[in-house]
Amino acid sequence: MAQPERLRSDRDSSGNGAGYVGALLLVxxxxxxxxxLDRYSxxxxxxxxxxAGVLVCGVAxxxxxxxxxxxxxVLSYNFFFLAPRFGFRIGHAADVLTFAIFIAVAAxxxxxxxxxxxxxxxxxxxxxxxxxxxxxxxxxSAAATQEETAQVLAEQVSAAAGAxxxxxxxxxxxxxxxxxxxxxxxxxxxxxxxAQFAWDKQVASGxxxxxxxxxxxxxxxxxxxxxxxxxxxxxxxxxAGADDERLVLAMLDQGAVALERAELAAAxxxxxxxxxxxKLRGALMNSISHDLRTPLSTVLGSATTLIDYDxxxxxxxxxxxxxxxxxxxxRLNRYVGDLLDMTRLEGGALKTxxxxxDVRDVLAxxxxxxxxRLEARIIVRDFPEELSPVQTDPGxxxxxxxxxxxxxxxxxxDGLPVDVAVYEDRRSVVISIEDEGxxxxxxxxxxxxxxxxxxEEPSDRTIGGGRNNGAGLGLSIAKGFVEAMGGRIAAASPIxxxxxxxxxxxxxxxxxxxxxxxxxxxxxxx
Amino acid sequence: MAVSAHRPRILVIDDExxxxxxxxxxxxxxxxxxxxxxTGTAGLAAIAHRAPEAVILDLGLPDMDGREALVRxxxxxxxxxxxxxxxxxxxxxxxxxxxxxxxxVEKPFHVGEMLARLRVAMRHRPHREGVATVVAAGxxxxxxxxxxxxxxGEMVRLSPREYELLAxxxxxxxKVLTHRQLLTSVWGPxxxxxxxxxxxxxxxLRQKLEPDPAAPRHITTEPGVGYRFIGD
Numbered sequence: 032m033a034q035p036e037r038l039r040s041d042r043d044s045s046g047n048g049a050g051y052v053g054a055l056l057l058v059x060x061x062x063x064x065x066x067x068l069d070r071y072s073x074x075x076x077x078x079x080x081x082x083a084g085v086l087v088c089g090v091a092x093x094x095x096x097x098x099x100x101x102x103x104x105v106l107s108y109n110f111f112f113l114a115p116r117f118g119f120r121i122g123h124a125a126d127v128l129t130f131a132i133f134i135a136v137a138a139x140x141x142x143x144x145x146x147x148x149x150x151x152x153x154x155x156x157x158x159x160x161x162x163x164x165x166x167x168x169x170x171x172s173a174a175a176t177q178e179e180t181a182q183v184l185a186e187q188v189s190a191a192a193g194a195x196x197x198x199x200x201x202x203x204x205x206x207x208x209x210x211x212x213x214x215x216x217x218x219x220x221x222x223x224x225x226a227q228f229a230w231d232k233q234v235a236s237g238x239x240x241x242x243x244x245x246x247x248x249x250x251x252x253x254x255x256x257x258x259x260x261x262x263x264x265x266x267x268x269x270x271a272g273a274d275d276e277r278l279v280l281a282m283l284d285q286g287a288v289a290l291e292r293a294e295l296a297a298a299x300x301x302x303x304x305x306x307x308x309x310k311l312r313g314a315l316m317n318s319i320s321h322d323l324r325t326p327l328s329t330v331l332g333s334a335t336t337l338i339d340y341d342x343x344x345x346x347x348x349x350x351x352x353x354x355x356x357x358x359x360x361x362r363l364n365r366y367v368g369d370l371l372d373m374t375r376l377e378g379g380a381l382k383t384x385x386x387x388x389d390v391r392d393v394l395a396x397x398x399x400x401x402x403x404r405l406e407a408r409i410i411v412r413d414f415p416e417e418l419s420p421v422q423t424d425p426g427x428x429x430x431x432x433x434x435x436x437x438x439x440x441x442x443x444x445d446g447l448p449v450d451v452a453v454y455e456d457r458r459s460v461v462i463s464i465e466d467e468g469x470x471x472x473x474x475x476x477x478x479x480x481x482x483x484x485x486x487e488e489p490s491d492r493t494i495g496g497g498r499n500n501g502a503g504l505g506l507s508i509a510k511g512f513v514e515a516m517g518g519r520i521a522a523a524s525p526i527x528x529x530x531x532x533x534x535x536x537x538x539x540x541x542x543x544x545x546x547x548x549x550x551x552x553x554x555x556x557x
Numbered sequence: 558m559a560v561s562a563h564r565p566r567i568l569v570i571d572d573e574x575x576x577x578x579x580x581x582x583x584x585x586x587x588x589x590x591x592x593x594x595x596t597g598t599a600g601l602a603a604i605a606h607r608a609p610e611a612v613i614l615d616l617g618l619p620d621m622d623g624r625e626a627l628v629r630x631x632x633x634x635x636x637x638x639x640x641x642x643x644x645x646x647x648x649x650x651x652x653x654x655x656x657x658x659x660x661x662v663e664k665p666f667h668v669g670e671m672l673a674r675l676r677v678a679m680r681h682r683p684h685r686e687g688v689a690t691v692v693a694a695g696x697x698x699x700x701x702x703x704x705x706x707x708x709x710g711e712m713v714r715l716s717p718r719e720y721e722l723l724a725x726x727x728x729x730x731x732k733v734l735t736h737r738q739l740l741t742s743v744w745g746p747x748x749x750x751x752x753x754x755x756x757x758x759x760x761x762l763r764q765k766l767e768p769d770p771a772a773p774r775h776i777t778t779e780p781g782v783g784y785r786f787i788g789d
Contacts (some may be wrong), residue, residue, distance in 0.1 A: 328664040335667040
């Protein structure tokens with residue numbers, strides 16, 4: 032991070048000792064050179080030697096050392112080299128002109144070089160200020176949230192001003208300190224009043240400003256494109272400098288815009304969340320409408336067909352219509368059960384029991400419940416002969432397993448197996464349910480436990496051939512139940528080349544098995 | 558019951574096998590020959606190749622919007638189409654009706670109701686621009702050729718607009734007509750959105766024609782969709 036150089040008001044910085052010492056040395060050198068020239072040659076214009084010394088003084092150290100050098104030169108030149116030698120009396124009137132030229136050259140070069148130096152220093156200061164602003168701008172635009180933006184702004188302003196800085200954001204109309212640098216800033220009541228004044232009146236206030244001078248900070252409103260974004264304060268002691276102030280003000284402008292941007296971004300995210308929940312509600316309504324009405328249509332349609340055309344219908348068609356009424360009533364019942372389960376999960380009304388449970392018993396029960404829907408599919412069991420018990424709610428686990436099995440059955444073609452396996456590792460008992468259906472795209476695998484996922488991809492609807500269970504709530508409920516029991520659930524797909532889906536449920540083992548391990552299960556194929 | 562020689566073919570386009578399971582036997586028992594399509598694409602192909610006498614179309618198809626299927630079918634098929642939908646949102650029904658559907662039935666439905674709508678839609682197709690008829694509805698006699706309306710044998714005086722509106726409804730012959738369809742044909746396309754006009758004129762007609770205007774029997778409201786004329 033670029034730390035802006037503090038600008039000292041130092042046009043005469045060369046007025047310190049070094050310049051005068053240099054001037055003295057130059058005068059001495061001029062004297063020595065002149066003495067040598069004087070000895071070995073005649074007619075040399077020794078004044079030029081001294082003039083050169085004065086010039087160097089002016090260029091190198093500025094006005095005052097140059098004048099000192101000129102004075103030294105006048106005195107020593109007059110004393111050592113002008114007749115009468117070794118006395119300060121001036122022999123020729125023309126020498127006065129020489130001395131005047133010495134002084135004039137010193138004044139001109141010293142003043143000019145001082146200005147050049149000042150300008151160089153100023154432009155290097157501007158460059159560093161610009162670097163600081165750029166760095167601030169870069170960091171501000173990288174900040175994602177309002178809090179982060181406020182923190183960056185506080186740090187940058189603090190660095191630029193060389194003083195403690197705070198950034199305050201409004202919560203309604205009350206200001207609160209959102210960020211400060213360096214370290215935590217404790218604001219006094221006077222500070223808070225001054226800050227609030229700056230916010231309300233949109234003017235600078237506090238120490239160093241006209242209003243509310245009791246405060247230790249100078250507060251300035253952060254005015255962005257759309258209005259007030261917050262208030263920034265800089266501690267008064269130890270900071271001054273008109274150039275620094277300009278830099279700080281520029282940063283505050285940047286900061287105000289950045290804060291606004293962060294606020295807009297936050298509003299947008301919130302908006303999107305609302306839209307998503309609207310979409311979910313839409314999907315729910317759609318689902319209830321479709322998934323309740325379709326079986327109801329079948330029941331009502333079949334019943335009215337039977338009533339209206341009883342005599343004309345062939346016996347096998349009558350029987351089929353009756354069967355379809357029963358099946359659709361069952362489907363409705365499952366769907367209503369799903370909706371109730373979901374409501375229990377979402378409403379937090381789910382009470383889990385905790386019993387020492389043999390997972391194999393629960394799975395056998397779940398398989399019995401789905402057997403009637405298997406048709407030409409088979410369930411292949413792979414259960415170990417010995418298995419540690421788990422501490423869980425057998426009812427919920429069975430429902431979770433039924434939901435996963437129904438899903439596997441609905442999505443796997445006739446004649447292909449659904450594999451149900453159980454194994455254990457050191458900490459948990461793991462249930463694995465695999466189908467050889469079309470599988471799920473890798474990108475969608477995380478989403479299969481989402482509610483109503485099926486409705487978002489209506490083309491899936493045909494896969495189960497209408498045997499599909501409800502509104503895509505099944506897996507979502509399974510996940511909810513497993514997690515309510517302290518277990519974990521995960522999905523993997525594809526597992527056999529380009530197809531197949533595996534769902535794993537992992538349940539923590541019961542801490543201390545109260546009974547010896549049960550071992551009455553062998554491998555059974557359904 | 559049907560004439561045994563020719564059984565009208567009815568194409569059912571629905572992705573739910575359960576619907577076919579009872580609608581097929583019901584249609585057959587009612588003397589039709591049911592045809593089945595599970596997707597919009599298959600449905601369009603069946604309309605093109607089998608030329609069914611009428612189509613029952615579910616709006617919630619997996620491969621295309623039911624309305625899209627309807628618009629595409631209407632490009633080459635002008636037989637009656639009855640919409641079937643689990644969705645009870647008015648907008649979709651109205652869109653489908655405006656796109657050329659003849660009527661709609663909401664799931665769940667009685668088979669009897671479904672078949673009645675189908676019969677109405679099929680009966681009125683051939684007479685669309687046909688011969689003038691005298692329509693009877695209770696104590697009403699409406700002579701479309703003479704532009705005369707009688708109630709219990711007495712002339713009823715209607716303004717030209719009222720008569721136009723009544724005539725459109727009567728020509729519909731029991732089919733639902735959407736607000737837009739009625740407004741466009743009686744007031745012109747510029748007024749297609751002025752449902753309030755329509756309410757006022759329907760109110761006038763009921764005052765003049767219905768035995769009890771508060772409980773209309775002849776000009777019935779389909780809430781949010783349009784109106785129907787129920788004759789004898």
